[in-house]
Amino acid sequence: MPTPSRNWPAPAKLNLFLHINGRRGDGYHELQTLFQILDYGDTLHFSVTDDAEVSLLPAVEGIANEDNLIVRAARLLQRHTGCTLGATIELEKRLPMGGGLGGGSSDAATTLVALNALWKLNLDEDTLAALGLSLGADVPVFVRGRAAVADGVGEKLRPVEIDEPWYLVIAPGVEVATAEIFGHPNLIRNTPKLAQPELRPSQWHNDCTPVVLQTHGQVANALGWLIQYAPSQMTGTGSCVFGTFSTREEALNAYAELPNEWQGFVARGCNRSPLLERCQHP
Numbered sequence: 001m002p003t004p005s006r007n008w009p010a011p012a013k014l015n016l017f018l019h020i021n022g023r024r025g026d027g028y029h030e031l032q033t034l035f036q037i038l039d040y041g042d043t044l045h046f047s048v049t050d051d052a053e054v055s056l057l058p059a060v061e062g063i064a065n066e067d068n069l070i071v072r073a074a075r076l077l078q079r080h081t082g083c084t085l086g087a088t089i090e091l092e093k094r095l096p097m098g099g100g101l102g103g104g105s106s107d108a109a110t111t112l113v114a115l116n117a118l119w120k121l122n123l124d125e126d127t128l129a130a131l132g133l134s135l136g137a138d139v140p141v142f143v144r145g146r147a148a149v150a151d152g153v154g155e156k157l158r159p160v161e162i163d164e165p166w167y168l169v170i171a172p173g174v175e176v177a178t179a180e181i182f183g184h185p186n187l188i189r190n191t192p193k194l195a196q197p198e199l200r201p202s203q204w205h206n207d208c209t210p211v212v213l214q215t216h217g218q219v220a221n222a223l224g225w226l227i228q229y230a231p232s233q234m235t236g237t238g239s240c241v242f243g244t245f246s247t248r249e250e251a252l253n254a255y256a257e258l259p260n261e262w263q264g265f266v267a268r269g270c271n272r273s274p275l276l277e278r279c280q281h282p
C-alpha cells in the first residue's frame with residue numbers, strides 16, 4: 001500500500017478589484033483584476049494507485065465526479081503525459097461554491113501541482129498553468145501561487161507584491177452565475193485600463209457589483225452590514241463580500257458580530273500561496 005500524501009492546500013482567492021474594459025467579438029470580456037490568495041481554503045489528500053483509476057471522495061453535492069474539476073484535472077494530466085498511474089483523492093471542502101472565491105479552480109490547480117509531483121511527471125510551471133487555463137480562467141493564478149494582476153480575459157498574469165491585510169469574508173448564502181452577470185445589459189464595460197493598478201488602491205472597484213446588488217438582495221444586505229466595520233468589496237462576480245482590516249483582532253471582532261444567517265471566515269491575504277509554500281518547504 002502506498003503512503004498517502006496528505007494536506008495539500010487549495011486556498012481561496014479574492015479579486016481586490018475587477019475592472020471590465022470591453023467586450024470582444026466572441027462575447028468574452030476584456031478585464032483587469034488583482035488576485036490575492038488567502039491562507040484559508042479546501043484541503044486535498046492523495047494516494048497514488050497503479051491502475052490509472054481516478055476516484056474522489058466524498059463527492060461534492062450536486063456535481064458528478066466526472067464533472068468535478070479535481071477529476072478533470074487528474075485526467076487531463078494523464079492524457080497530456082501518457083501517465084498510467086492513478087489516484088484516490090480525498091477532499092475536505094470548506095469554500096462555498098459560486099461565491100467568487102475560486103474554490104473549484106483552486107482544487108483543480110492543487111490537483112495538477114500535487115499529481116505532477118506524486119506521479120513524478122516533471123512538468124514545469126508554465127505547462128501546468130497552460131493545462132489549468134483549459135479548465136478555467138482562474139486556474140493559472142492558483143498554479144503559480146502569487147498575488148498577481150491579470151489582463152486579457154484574465155489569462156495574462158503579472159506577479160505583484162502588495163499589502164497582506166486581514167479579511168473578513170462573508171458568504172451570503174446565494175450562488176451567482178458568472179455568465180449571468182457578464183451577460184447582463186446593465187454591466188459597466190468601459191472602465192479604462194490602468195497602468196500599474198496595484199499601486200493605485202484608491203481606484204480599485206468591482207464593475208460587477210452594481211448588477212449583482214440589483215439582482216441578488218442578499219449580497220446587498222451582506223455588503224451593507226460589512227461596510228459598517230471596514231472598507232468592503234465583492235469578490236469576482238460574487239456572491240462573497242470581504243472587509244479589509246489591518247489586524248486579525250479587528251477582523252475577529254467584526255466576525256463575532258456576524259448575523260447567524262451568513263457564514264464567514266477570517267483569513268490573511270498572502271503574496272505567496274499556502275500551496276507554493278508547501279511545494280517549496282515540504
Ligand SMILES: C[C@@](CO)(OP(=O)(O)O)[C@H](O)COP(=O)(O)OP(=O)(O)OC[C@H]1O[C@@H](n2ccc(N)nc2=O)[C@H](O)[C@@H]1O
Pocket residue numbers: 015018027028029030031033099100101102136137138152153154178179182183235236237238
Ligand atoms: C471574472 C472572474 C474573476 O475571478 O469571476 P469569478 O468566477 O471568480 O467570480 C473569473 O475570471 C471568471 O472565471 P471562470 O469562472 O473560470 O469563468 P468561465 O467559466 O471561463 O466563464 C463563465 C462565463 O462568463 C463569461 N466570461 C468569463 C470571463 C471573461 N473574461 N469574460 C466573460 O464574458 C462568459 O460568458 C463565460 O461563458
Ligand SMILES: Nc1ncnc2c1ncn2[C@@H]1O[C@H](COP(=O)(O)OP(=O)(O)O)[C@@H](O)[C@H]1O
Pocket residue numbers: 060063067068069070095096097098099100101102103104105106107108236238
Ligand atoms: N471541486 C469543485 N469545487 C467547487 N466547484 C466545482 C468543483 N468542480 C466543479 N465545480 C463547479 O464549478 C463552479 C464554480 O465553482 P467555484 O470555483 O467554487 O466558484 P467561483 O467560480 O464562483 O469562484 C461550481 O458551481 C461547480 O458547478
